[in-house]
Amino acid sequence: xxxxxxxxxxxxxxxxxxxxxxxxxxxxxxxxxxxxxxxxxxxxxxxxxxxxxxxxxxxxxxxxxxxxxxxxxxxxxxxxxxxxxxxxxxxxxxxxxxxxxxxxxxxxxxxxxxxxxxxxxxxxxxxxxxxxxxxxxxxxxxxxxxxxxxxxxxxxxxxxxxxxxxxxxxxxxxxxxxxxxxxxxxxxxxxxxxxxxxxxxxxxxxxxxxxxxxxxxxxxxxxxxxxxxxxxxxxxxxxxxxxxxxxxxxxxxxxxxxxxxxxxxxxxxxxxxxxxxxxxxxxxxxxxxxxxxxxxxxxxxxxxxxxxxxxxxxxxxxxxxxxxxxxxxxxxxxxxxxxxxxxxxxxxxxxxxxxxxxxxxxxxxxxxxxxxxxxxxxxxxxxxxxxxxxxxxxxxxxxxxxxxxxxxxxxxxxxxxxxxxxxxxxxxxxxxxxxxxxxxxxxxxxxxxxxxxxxxxxxxx
Amino acid sequence: xxxxxxxxxxxxxxxxxxxxxxxxxxxxxxxxxxxxxxxxxxxxxxxxxxxxxxxxxxxxxxxxxxxxxxxxxxxxxxxxxxxxxxxxxxxxxxxxxxxxxxxxxxxxxxxxxxxxxxxxxxxxxxxxxxxxxxxxxxxxxxxxxxxxxxxxxxxxxxxxxxxxxxxxxxxxxxxxxxxxxxxxxxxxxxxxxxxxxxxxxxxxxxxxxxxxxxxxxxxxxxxxxxxxxxxxxxxxxxxxxxxxxxxxxxxxxxxxxxxxxxxxxxxxxxxxxxxxxxxxxxxxxxxxxxxxxxxxxxxxxxxxxxxxxxxxxxxxxxxxxxxxxxxxxxxxxxxxxxxxxxxxxxxxxxxxxxxxxxxxxxxxxxxxxxxxxxxxxxxxxxxxxxxxxxxxxxxxxxxxxxxxxxxxxxxxxxxxxxxxxxxxxxxxxxxxxxxxxxxxxxxxxxxxxxxxxxxxxxxxx
Numbered sequence: 001x002x003x004x005x006x007x008x009x010x011x012x013x014x015x016x017x018x019x020x021x022x023x024x025x026x027x028x029x030x031x032x033x034x035x036x037x038x039x040x041x042x043x044x045x046x047x048x049x050x051x052x053x054x055x056x057x058x059x060x061x062x063x064x065x066x067x068x069x070x071x072x073x074x075x076x077x078x079x080x081x082x083x084x085x086x087x088x089x090x091x092x093x094x095x096x097x098x099x100x101x102x103x104x105x106x107x108x109x110x111x112x113x114x115x116x117x118x119x120x121x122x123x124x125x126x127x128x129x130x131x132x133x134x135x136x137x138x139x140x141x142x143x144x145x146x147x148x149x150x151x152x153x154x155x156x157x158x159x160x161x162x163x164x165x166x167x168x169x170x171x172x173x174x175x176x177x178x179x180x181x182x183x184x185x186x187x188x189x190x191x192x193x194x195x196x197x198x199x200x201x202x203x204x205x206x207x208x209x210x211x212x213x214x215x216x217x218x219x220x221x222x223x224x225x226x227x228x229x230x231x232x233x234x235x236x237x238x239x240x241x242x243x244x245x246x247x248x249x250x251x252x253x254x255x256x257x258x259x260x261x262x263x264x265x266x267x268x269x270x271x272x273x274x275x276x277x278x279x280x281x282x283x284x285x286x287x288x289x290x291x292x293x294x295x296x297x298x299x300x301x302x303x304x305x306x307x308x309x310x311x312x313x314x315x316x317x318x319x320x321x322x323x324x325x326x327x328x329x330x331x332x333x334x335x336x337x338x339x340x341x342x343x344x345x346x347x348x349x350x351x352x353x354x355x356x357x358x359x360x361x362x363x364x365x366x367x368x369x370x371x372x373x374x375x376x377x378x379x380x381x382x383x384x385x386x387x388x389x390x391x392x393x394x395x396x397x398x399x400x401x402x403x404x405x406x407x408x409x410x411x412x413x414x415x416x417x418x419x420x421x422x423x424x425x426x427x428x429x430x431x432x433x434x435x436x437x438x439x440x441x442x443x444x445x446x447x448x449x450x451x452x453x454x455x456x457x458x459x460x461x
Numbered sequence: 462x463x464x465x466x467x468x469x470x471x472x473x474x475x476x477x478x479x480x481x482x483x484x485x486x487x488x489x490x491x492x493x494x495x496x497x498x499x500x501x502x503x504x505x506x507x508x509x510x511x512x513x514x515x516x517x518x519x520x521x522x523x524x525x526x527x528x529x530x531x532x533x534x535x536x537x538x539x540x541x542x543x544x545x546x547x548x549x550x551x552x553x554x555x556x557x558x559x560x561x562x563x564x565x566x567x568x569x570x571x572x573x574x575x576x577x578x579x580x581x582x583x584x585x586x587x588x589x590x591x592x593x594x595x596x597x598x599x600x601x602x603x604x605x606x607x608x609x610x611x612x613x614x615x616x617x618x619x620x621x622x623x624x625x626x627x628x629x630x631x632x633x634x635x636x637x638x639x640x641x642x643x644x645x646x647x648x649x650x651x652x653x654x655x656x657x658x659x660x661x662x663x664x665x666x667x668x669x670x671x672x673x674x675x676x677x678x679x680x681x682x683x684x685x686x687x688x689x690x691x692x693x694x695x696x697x698x699x700x701x702x703x704x705x706x707x708x709x710x711x712x713x714x715x716x717x718x719x720x721x722x723x724x725x726x727x728x729x730x731x732x733x734x735x736x737x738x739x740x741x742x743x744x745x746x747x748x749x750x751x752x753x754x755x756x757x758x759x760x761x762x763x764x765x766x767x768x769x770x771x772x773x774x775x776x777x778x779x780x781x782x783x784x785x786x787x788x789x790x791x792x793x794x795x796x797x798x799x800x801x802x803x804x805x806x807x808x809x810x811x812x813x814x815x816x817x818x819x820x821x822x823x824x825x826x827x828x829x830x831x832x833x834x835x836x837x838x839x840x841x842x843x844x845x846x847x848x849x850x851x852x853x854x855x856x857x858x859x860x861x862x863x864x865x866x867x868x869x870x871x872x873x874x875x876x877x878x879x880x881x882x883x884x885x886x887x888x889x890x891x892x893x894x895x896x897x898x899x900x901x902x903x904x905x906x907x908x909x910x911x912x913x914x915x916x917x918x919x920x921x922x
Contacts, residue, residue, distance in 0.1 A: 078811055108861075301803075304809045304811045306806060327878075344762055356534075358532065361531045362528075400907050403914045403915075412529070416789055
């Protein structure tokens with residue numbers, strides 16, 4: 001059983017010095033104890049230790065198109081024009097491309113401080129829209145990538161049925177996303193069976209959105225999944241764009257979050273991704289369900305979504321986590337930072353997340369995202385304590401931005417600058433995957449990624 | 462005369478392949494020409510080449526406190542509480558501390574893609590408020606740091622007279638900032654003499670703000686400086702916080718930018734730093750002067766300043782550049798990115814900087830900031846053409862985020878992700894200061910920085 005000495009360690013009840021972490025052979029934290037015998041042979045970690053971040057919302061394939069839609073256009077540019085570009089790209093990926101793109105992304109997410117990732121996966125069918133002979137072909141590409149990189153994974157196969165509210169048939173460019181409810185349930189069961197013995201990987205369910213999932217299909221799918229797996233996480237995109245709010249109002253006379261809370265059994269197993277546009281009533285009602293708001297600050301900024309009502313949501317006891325979503329950004333601290341900075345710009349004040357409280361904003365953001373992320377991923381992660389996975393991030397004590405800092409000031413320096421990029425070592429499930437800032441597979445991953453991008457570019461013309 | 466082959470190079474009229482850059486012994490670009498003889502012995506640069514960014518607004522000493530004010534407080538937290546923390550810190554720095562803090566900052570700015578920095582310097586006096594025997598002691602600490610790091614510098618000694626509009630005497634904690642007009646002019650002349658033969662360093666004038674500079678002193682100082690040095694840049698903080706706008710209205714019945722444009726000879730030599738809170742008339746009037754708006758997106762977000770009226774300003778032909786200001790961030794691309802992302806969040810659309818135009822947003826941001834930065838620094842920088850300083854940034858062609866990208870898509874990938882941190886080599890005035898991502902002096906700089914922070918921490922108790 002390997003044991004490590006953490007010179008400073010963020011535990012559930014705060015910072016502690018000289019903490020011994022006992023980790024069993026299966027990658028679980030077996031014990032957390034004070035150092036009592038200084039002669040005990042221990043590997044001393046090279047800086048402050050915090051739990052690995054959980055990326056609660058990712059579309060891995062979009063990494064390969066990150067940066068390709070940063071251009072103006074004569075007609076103006078919005079979420080929906082970006083989506084057209086994304087669709088064209090989605091049609092070009094073969095399963096082996098997805099393995100190579102996702103593996104590279106996951107290596108980068110690990111170096112950015114994440115130890116597990118929730119994949120909101122809707123790229124089910126072959127490019128021509130026909131199901132693969134093995135339904136799970138594209139899902140297993142994602143699983144294979146996560147195994148290759150060594151990152152924890154919650155893989156959510158996504159139900160996608162319609163193009164808009166009211167049952168509009170899917171568009172031709174959505175043909176890879178569309179599965180019947182029964183096929184989706186079968187896919188989920190196969191994944192559940194294949195991941196049953198892996199403590200760092202699990203599956204669940206995603207509903208693409210209220211646009212893409214009619215009420216009957218939503219109810220039936222959630223019920224079936226929770227009958228089979230009562231603990232399964234359920235994620236859904238909701239209220240990201242005002243056009244979606246308007247369309248939902250036109251369809252149902254209710255706003256999307258209100259509609260969802262009225263018609264679905266939303267509880268602590270749920271994660272509402274974005275939930276950007278909520279009335280005060282919706283904000284309080286979402287908080288009261290115990291569900292997690294899945295915030296994706298760099299993507300929401302990139303796509304011009306708008307500002308999440310953070311302060312009312314926190315005041316109502318709401319839970320949140322962060323996700324890398326479109327994967328323009330792979331740095332966990334940038335998501336946390338931009339979440340707070342957006343609020344500062346909006347409210348013209350500082351330290352909005354901790355308004356009225358004498359405490360560190362970096363720690364409040366980190367601990368909020370750890371708790372919400374673990375809840376949304378439904379993995380035993382997010383905290384350094386016995387019975388959790390050994391998912392650790394070691395910051396580099398030699399980073400100039402951490403000099404003379406201790407305790408919460410380390411987190412403030414890491415998240416707000418000047419210690420950006422201070423991740424030194426990363427452990428997932430007891431296994432070191434990043435050491436001294438380098439991932440053992442990074443050269444291989446990069447070469448395969450390059451080859452995949454070249455294949456895709458050739459195919460796109 | 463060293464000559465280099467740039468495989469791709471961003472020239473004033475766009476991207477060109479296989480460009481030969483001839484650089485003379487004094488660090489000037491002597492020629493830019495197509496490669497005609499493939500057998501010519503040339504050093505081939507390791508990726509796409511762009512002009513070095515110009516950081517048009519920095520307070521170097523604040524780097525050492527970056528991250529120390531990211532905490533809530535029971536009474537709420539604003540710009541003005543942050544300023545109190547900054548004042549306490551400013552009182553603790555000795556000249557040798559400033560050398561060590563600024564040198565480390567400048568090494569990091571170089572690695573972040575900046576090749577010169579404009580220092581808005583107001584830390585003139587000794588900690589007890591008495592002038593140093595040599596007035597230029599603290600200014601020369603900054604100059605020494607820039608020489609040590611090898612970054613270009615425009616050093617602006619700052620006039621600071623009063624605590625608020627209407628001539629309120631300076632606060633005790635502002636005692637290091639306060640100089641008589643004559644002393645400030647004398648300081649500027651000494652700096653001008655000392656930097657006369659250095660093509661990468663010059664001086665100019667900063668007026669701290671309308672709060673700190675009464676009308677008579679402003680008029681007299683600007684006139685005296687422009688009599689002596691007609692080309693000297695003049696920078697001023699203006700309209701950063703709404704409280705300043707309110708105080709200016711109470712004092713003069715005019716908003717700060719309107720007051721300044723009415724009472725000062727603002728022209729293309731001026732840089733108005735922040736200019737966040739402007740009416741539509743002020744925005745158009747500022748654009749018409751030809752002055753540069755000095756935008757500091759990461760600081761303005763960190764301090765909860767608000768959103769700059771970018772679109773109306775650009776529509777009126779306004780010029781802008783970016784600065785690292787409080788130095789929470791040392792990455793030029795993050796300033797450019799956050800400038801655009803803040804606008805996207807505010808307007809709920811994408812590609813605001815290039816609204817209505819079919820062109821790259823990354824390139825529009827970069828070229829805007831290069832032109833505005835060079836104008837505000839009044840250095841022969843910001844463009845790869847004969848007669849300019851050889852200030853170059855070479856991006857790493859092996860960075861996974863740049864794979865299969867060319868032309869403007871390289872810039873979009875660098876600025877918006879996925880190629881963050883892709884700076885490989887940096888040249889300032891013909892001298893390589895960063896190679897393969899490393900600065901030759903970075904270990905020394907970091908050790909000296911660490912020692913300085915320990916001294917400062919001890920002094921602050």
